[in-house]
Amino acid sequence: MSIADKQQEVLEELSFFPDWQERYEYVIGLGRKLPPMADALKTADRLIKGCQSQVWLDATVENGAVRFAADSDSVITKGMIALFVRVLDGETPDAILSADLSFIDRTGLKEHLAPTRANALNLMATQMKQRALELGTA
Amino acid sequence: MAFDPTTVRAEFPILAQSVNGRPLVYLDDAATTEKPRAVLDASRRYYEEINANIHRGTHHLARAATAAHEAARETVARHLNAAESAEVIFTAGTTDSINLVAAILTLAPGDEVLISALEHHSNIVPWQMLCERSGASLKVIPCHDDGTLDQNAFHALLSERTRLTAFTWISNAFGTVNPVREMIAAAKAAGSLVLVDAAQAIPHLAIDVQALGADFVAFSGHKVYAPTGIGVLWGKRAVLDALPPWRGGGEMIKEVTFEKTTYNELPFKYEAGTPNIEGAIALAAALDFVHGIGLEAIAVHEDKLIRRAAEGLSALDGVHLFGPSGRAGALSFGIRGVHHYDLGTLIDQMGVAVRTGHHCCQPLMARFGITGTTRASFAVYNTEAEVDALVAAVGKAVAMLR
Ligand SMILES: Cc1ncc(COP(=O)(O)O)c(C=O)c1O
Numbered sequence: 001m002s003i004a005d006k007q008q009e010v011l012e013e014l015s016f017f018p019d020w021q022e023r024y025e026y027v028i029g030l031g032r033k034l035p036p037m038a039d040a041l042k043t044a045d046r047l048i049k050g051c052q053s054q055v056w057l058d059a060t061v062e063n064g065a066v067r068f069a070a071d072s073d074s075v076i077t078k079g080m081i082a083l084f085v086r087v088l089d090g091e092t093p094d095a096i097l098s099a100d101l102s103f104i105d106r107t108g109l110k111e112h113l114a115p116t117r118a119n120a121l122n123l124m125a126t127q128m129k130q131r132a133l134e135l136g137t138a
Numbered sequence: 139m140a141f142d143p144t145t146v147r148a149e150f151p152i153l154a155q156s157v158n159g160r161p162l163v164y165l166d167d168a169a170t171t172e173k174p175r176a177v178l179d180a181s182r183r184y185y186e187e188i189n190a191n192i193h194r195g196t197h198h199l200a201r202a203a204t205a206a207h208e209a210a211r212e213t214v215a216r217h218l219n220a221a222e223s224a225e226v227i228f229t230a231g232t233t234d235s236i237n238l239v240a241a242i243l244t245l246a247p248g249d250e251v252l253i254s255a256l257e258h259h260s261n262i263v264p265w266q267m268l269c270e271r272s273g274a275s276l277k278v279i280p281c282h283d284d285g286t287l288d289q290n291a292f293h294a295l296l297s298e299r300t301r302l303t304a305f306t307w308i309s310n311a312f313g314t315v316n317p318v319r320e321m322i323a324a325a326k327a328a329g330s331l332v333l334v335d336a337a338q339a340i341p342h343l344a345i346d347v348q349a350l351g352a353d354f355v356a357f358s359g360h361k362v363y364a365p366t367g368i369g370v371l372w373g374k375r376a377v378l379d380a381l382p383p384w385r386g387g388g389e390m391i392k393e394v395t396f397e398k399t400t401y402n403e404l405p406f407k408y409e410a411g412t413p414n415i416e417g418a419i420a421l422a423a424a425l426d427f428v429h430g431i432g433l434e435a436i437a438v439h440e441d442k443l444i445r446r447a448a449e450g451l452s453a454l455d456g457v458h459l460f461g462p463s464g465r466a467g468a469l470s471f472g473i474r475g476v477h478h479y480d481l482g483t484l485i486d487q488m489g490v491a492v493r494t495g496h497h498c499c500q501p502l503m504a505r506f507g508i509t510g511t512t513r514a515s516f517a518v519y520n521t522e523a524e525v526d527a528l529v530a531a532v533g534k535a536v537a538m539l540r
Contacts, residue, residue, distance in 0.1 A: 020158070020487050025538060052495060053479045054509070073509070074477040075539060076484075117483065 003095060006087040007103040014107050023109060024076065030086070031079030037071035048127050052116050053077045055124065059131035065090045066132050077117075081124050083107070088128055093136030101125040141431050143439065147519040149174040149427075160489030163524045163531075168310050168338060168468045168515035169493050170360045173424075177363055180423035184416045191412055193389060207415050210422035211405070217425045218355065218372055219346040224404040225378070228418050231369035232337040233260040235356035236304070238371055238408060239333055240264035242381045247273035249301045252330070254279040254287050255505055256309040256316070259498045261335045265304060274301070281505065285312040285461040292321065296328040303330045307339035311497040311513070313444070313465030322351045331377065337361055341517065342440060342466045344433050353377045359417060363517075364424035368417025371408070378404055385410040428518075436518045437466075443516045443525050444469050450529035454536060460511055468515040470497075473532075476539050478512045484535035490528055 001009075017023045041058045048055040053074030060067050068085045072078040083104070088096050104110065104125065110118045147153055150172045155162050164172060184206065190199035192207050208223075215223035229235045241264075245251070251265045255278055269276045277300075279292045287305075296303070303325035307318050318334055325332045333354040336345060340357040347355055354377075359368040383390055383401050387410035392400040401407050428436065447469050451457050456474030473481065482494035495510040496503045503510060514528055 021538070024484060024487070028538065052510075053477055074479045076477075076480045 003087055003091060003099045010083060010086065011103060011106055014109075023107075027079035027083070027109065028075050029079070030082040031072075031075045031077075034070065034078060034082040034085065037069045041069065042071065048120075048123055052120070055081060055120070057081070057124070057127055057131065059128070059135060061093075061135050064092055066093055066096060066135055068128065068131075077120065080109070080117075080121055084124055084128055088132075093132040096132035097129055097136065099129075101129075140438070141435050141518075143519065143521050146174075146431065147521070149176070150519050151175065151178070153519060157489040157491070158487050163490040163527045165514040165516065165520065165524065165528055166491045166493050167341070167517035167520070168361070168513065170366065171341060171363050171517050172519065173363055173365065174427050176427045177365070177420050177423045181365060181416050181420045184419050189416075192415055193406075203415055206419050207413070210418040213422035213425055214370055217345070217429075218370075219348055220372055221348060222375065225347075225372055225375050227371040227373065227378075227405045227408045228413050229356075229369045229371050230367055230414070231358035231360070232258075232335060232356045233264075233358075233369075235354075235369055235371035236260055236333065236335065237264045238384055239302075239354050239356075239373075240268040241384045243268060243302060243331075245269070245272035245274035245301055248299060249274040250277050250297070250299045251275070252277045252279065252292075252295055252300050252303040252325070254292075254305040254316075255281040255502055256285070256287065256306055256311065256314060257304075257499070257502075258306065258310055258335065258337070259500070261304055261306060261333075262501065265302075278501075279305070281314075281502075285309065285314045287314075287316060287321075289317070289320075293324060296324060296330065298329060300325065300328050300330040302333065304333040304335065306335040306337070308342065308466050308468075309461070309499075309502075310338045310468060311499040311502055311511070312461030312470050313468040313515075314461050315464060315466050318350065318352075326351060338467050341428070342433075342437055347372050359421040359424065362421075362424055363427055364421040365417050368414045368421050370421075375404060378408070383407050383410075387411045389413070431518060439518065440467065440516045440520075443520055443522065446522055446525045447514055447516075447528060450525065451532060454529070454533055456536075457532075460506070468513050470511040470513045472508060472511050473536055476536055478510045480539050481512050481532065481535050484538060485528070485531040488527075488531040488534065490531045492528070 042056045046056045046058050048057055053072055055072040055077055058069040068089045070081040070085055104121055152172045188199055188202040190203040192204040211223045211226050214226045277295050280288045282288055308315050322332050332352040334352045336355050336357040341362040353374050355372040357370055360366040389406050390402050390410040392402050444465055451471055458472045460470040478494040493513045
């Protein structure tokens with residue numbers, strides 16, 4: 001499935017939830033389902049700076065595909081990054097770099113977020129592309 | 139004398155709105171208070187009727203604006219029971235007031251500045267900067283697990299090296315009310331100057347600077363129903379007269395030649411440039427508003443709210459309340475297994491505004507090994523129904539997050 005298809009899938013799932021509470025429960029659920037990240041990986045260089053909660057992001061390459069692991073002390077933040085992991089994990093660095101991540105604006109989640117949180121979403125997207133770039137040129 | 143919160147509430151136009159389809163429950167009063175009509179009207183009337191630059195013009199408007207600005211100073215002086223209104227210096231707020239004091243003091247290596255573990259960054263950083271500049275050292279009064287200051291440690295830290303002692307009256311993070319009278323007396327006995335950060339005290343307590351005995355008291359207008367951008371530094375005349383001016387410019391001078399400038403008297407010595415005239419006038423209106431209701435009645439009302447919130451929240455599973463039981467203004471809590479940021483995000487969806495995070499007190503958070511708390515804070519217009527809405531919203535959010 002392409003990144004665009006995976007994004008479409010997420011948007012369709014979210015469209016089942018008309019009210020904020022169910023949307024948040026969906027996001028929280030995604031956060032819970034994200035595979036745990038080893039504590040040893042939660043280092044300062046994997047921390048995404050600028051978020052009110054702590055978010056760690058790890059990226060490695062496996063057979064040409066980028067594998068992401070992420071964690072956060074905030075379960076909502078973890079759910080947000082899980083949205084990105086779901087659409088970007090397993091893709092090539094090139095595909096990730098050229099992905100249009102503005103789908104997040106269509107999830108309807110941003111309207112319900114404090115500016116700090118909406119900003120954190122942008123930071124996450126940028127960071128994932130940054131890691132893909134580093135891995136692609138490594 | 140009790141008052142009717144519904145009538146008072148009706149004076150605050152902003153509170154009538156809905157957030158996410160729910161009536162707004164504003165419990166972030168320690169960050170800033172909303173403004174009553176009397177204050178909004180004072181600001182607007184100033185610009186509609188008497189706006190002019192003060193102390194300079196000979197025309198009618200300049201006289202009217204100057205008179206209103208100086209009348210505002212009198213109102214603040216009366217509110218603080220200052221010996222004279224010249225001891226009231228208008229600033230941009232608490233941060234500005236503290237920076238002013240830090241800028242005019244001269245310290246030397248070996249001197250000490252004593253602050254407390256409960257301080258807001260604005261009562262930490264200016265002193266760190268002063269210490270860096272002068273080679274003096276910063277000492278910190280530790281606090282107990284219940285968020286009260288360790289008075290024994292405080293007495294042990296006081297010495298003839300202590301040149302300035304600065305502490306908050308009420309902690310914005312935990313609502314702790316410090317025994318300021320005793321602390322001021324002890325610091326004065328050690329020969330130290332004393333600054334009290336009254337940012338959180340101003341909306342909740344009567345302040346009598348003469349009875350208090352400190353040298354400086356700082357507060358912000360916006361925490362007591364006045365606009366942002368106006369605040370006060372009260373300073374004892376004998377102390378301020380002996381200290382140098384700070385910012386140079388208009389208003390603060392007596393006579394300027396290129397060879398030498400002589401400085402104006404208090405309070406103008408510390409008010410360089412065109413001040414926030416409207417802000418000062420609106421601050422006076424805010425203090426009049428508070429007096430119209432009565433500070434004691436307000437304190438009783440807020441105390442009832444804070445106790446109700448403490449009771450309601452402690453009944454929820456895994457809730458830990460920070461600070462001692464005699465809190466004022468603010469109630470900070472943590473919930474086992476729940477990040478404060480998530481809690482704040484979800485209850486915002488339910489129309490409840492609280493503050494989450496470190497509350498500009500990172501060293502205090504570090505002392506407790508936490509990254510932040512959720513803080514509900516209370517003002518004259520809050521109601522018991524809002525407290526119940528907070529408790530219900532927190533309960534619902536926790537159910538979603540666990
Ligand atoms: C205890 C305390 N000190 C200082 C400040 C700083 O006030 P301002 O930002 O208005 O200068 C605050 C405001 O949050 C406070 O609560």
